Amino acid sequence: MKNFIVFLAFAGLFVVLPVFIYNRLIRARNEYRNAFAQIQVQLKRRHDLIPNLVTTVEAYLKHEKHTLEAVTQARNHAASLLQTAAAQPDNASGILSFTAGEQQLTSALRNLNIAIEAYPELHAEQAIRDLHEELAGVENRVAFARQAYNDAVMEYNNARETFPASLFADFFGHKHNAALLEFDDHTAIQQAPRISLNHSGPSH
Numbered sequence: 001m002k003n004f005i006v007f008l009a010f011a012g013l014f015v016v017l018p019v020f021i022y023n024r025l026i027r028a029r030n031e032y033r034n035a036f037a038q039i040q041v042q043l044k045r046r047h048d049l050i051p052n053l054v055t056t057v058e059a060y061l062k063h064e065k066h067t068l069e070a071v072t073q074a075r076n077h078a079a080s081l082l083q084t085a086a087a088q089p090d091n092a093s094g095i096l097s098f099t100a101g102e103q104q105l106t107s108a109l110r111n112l113n114i115a116i117e118a119y120p121e122l123h124a125e126q127a128i129r130d131l132h133e134e135l136a137g138v139e140n141r142v143a144f145a146r147q148a149y150n151d152a153v154m155e156y157n158n159a160r161e162t163f164p165a166s167l168f169a170d171f172f173g174h175k176h177n178a179a180l181l182e183f184d185d186h187t188a189i190q191q192a193p194r195i196s197l198n199h200s201g202p203s204h
Helices: 002-058 062-087 092-116 126-161
Strands: none
Touching: 002 062, 002 092, 002 126, 062 092
16 A cells, blocks of 8 residues: 555656646746847837937938938848847747847947037937937836846746756757847947937037
8 A cells, every 4th residue: 555655656746747847837938938028019119219310310410321321221120130039039049130130220329329429409409309318218128128038038948957847848849948138238238329418519
């Protein structure tokens, strides 16, 4: 009788343990997928604001056509990569491409802001100030969403790699770690494009 009870205990363990691990992996994956969806919402807002910025300044920056075109192209490319990554948030290569696209966009915006600095008349434009404030708010929300996503990814990767889940993860379809969102310039995505409001350079 005692041996039978021990047998039932082990049998129950081998039934319950895989179910527990399966559910834990599913919950962890859903958490980081949801966290990426929050990033998508904020970055889409960022992408939507950029054409307004370009339209607002292009009348002043007629000699900066290349800079404006670079921002527009980088914005469109980043928006496309974001859409692709959002469709497959489990695809690590897609996440890496998406982060590279955002870095390219941030670099293009930085170049645009350098050009804006040479036009003091832009600093008095209320529309520019409003866009600056909106972008600053979006950038801050992106930074928080990115941190939440990376925390969720770490939770999932730990759940997948630790014993005994590591014995079952591949079988349950969790064959790869999720990708963290990493940027060469870790402050770039946290800072809105800066437009000095007290610059006193030469007019054009």
